[in-house]
Amino acid sequence: MNRPGKRGLNAETVSSVETGVVEYMTESASSLRRKKPLKVDPDFKNKILDSPGGETLRYCFQCGTCTATCPVIRAAGDTYMVRKLLKMAKLGLKEELLNSEVLWYCAVCHSCEERCPQGVKVAEVLGALRNLAAEEGNLPKGLKALASNIVKFGLSMEMSEDQEMWREVMGLPPLSKPNLKHVRRIVEETGLAKIVAEGEADEP
Ligand code: SF4
Numbered sequence: 728m729n730r731p732g733k734r735g736l737n738a739e740t741v742s743s744v745e746t747g748v749v750e751y752m753t754e755s756a757s758s759l760r761r762k763k764p765l766k767v768d769p770d771f772k773n774k775i776l777d778s779p780g781g782e783t784l785r786y787c788f789q790c791g792t793c794t795a796t797c798p799v800i801r802a803a804g805d806t807y808m809v810r811k812l813l814k815m816a817k818l819g820l821k822e823e824l825l826n827s828e829v830l831w832y833c834a835v836c837h838s839c840e841e842r843c844p845q846g847v848k849v850a851e852v853l854g855a856l857r858n859l860a861a862e863e864g865n866l867p868k869g870l871k872a873l874a875s876n877i878v879k880f881g882l883s884m885e886m887s888e889d890q891e892m893w894r895e896v897m898g899l900p901p902l903s904k905p906n907l908k909h910v911r912r913i914v915e916e917t918g919l920a921k922i923v924a925e926g927e928a929d930e931p
């Protein structure tokens with residue numbers, strides 16, 4: 728099991744902690760204005776800790792260094808605060824978290840993990856959360872389309888005759904055909920086929 732890091736506080740970390748505290752205070756003020764109570768699943772945290780990749784969530788002490796480090800925040804603004812996602816996970820806000828679009832914003836760059844003083848494998852924890860969201864059928868539309876192509880063709884997109892021809896014109900070798908029998912077995916055993924089938928049945 729991964730152990731928390733033993734890195735000491737330096738000026739950079741202190742500044743990140745300050746950013747986290749400001750974020751926490753702003754967020755607390757806005758939650759006071761919330762009228763409807765949120766639904767809490769007390770067992771959700773344990774489910775994440777038991778999921779592959781989710782184990783290090785237990786070490787997060789909410790310093791905010793990950794939020795201060797994350798490059799995605801520069802594009803997404805304060806809609807994407809990774810520390811907040813981890814806090815929601817620990818609080819058991821399952822429904823709110825697994826239905827959240829921002830859960831899919833992480834670019835898996837691992838920058839936050841380089842600086843996390845607790846050794847939390849943030850991208851892996853978010854991966855565990857995404858898997859749980861996918862199990863509940865909550866996949867973003869674009870990813871659903873890619874997953875559907877993988878189930879049907881063994882590739883993330885169907886190769887047309889034109890594309891094959893352009894590969895040849897550009898001097899690229901022909902694309903090797905995936906073994907659909909093997910692909911079928913993988914998508915069945917991982918549950919991907921079921922997720923895709925349920926998603927297609929839900930479509931209007
Ligand atoms: S994951 Fe690490 S850096 Fe982020 S809030 Fe938790 S302890 Fe701090």
Ligand code: SF4
Nearest residue numbers: 797833834836837839
């Ligand atoms: S791994 Fe994800 S959450 Fe962490 S810094 Fe990169 S994009 Fe942000």
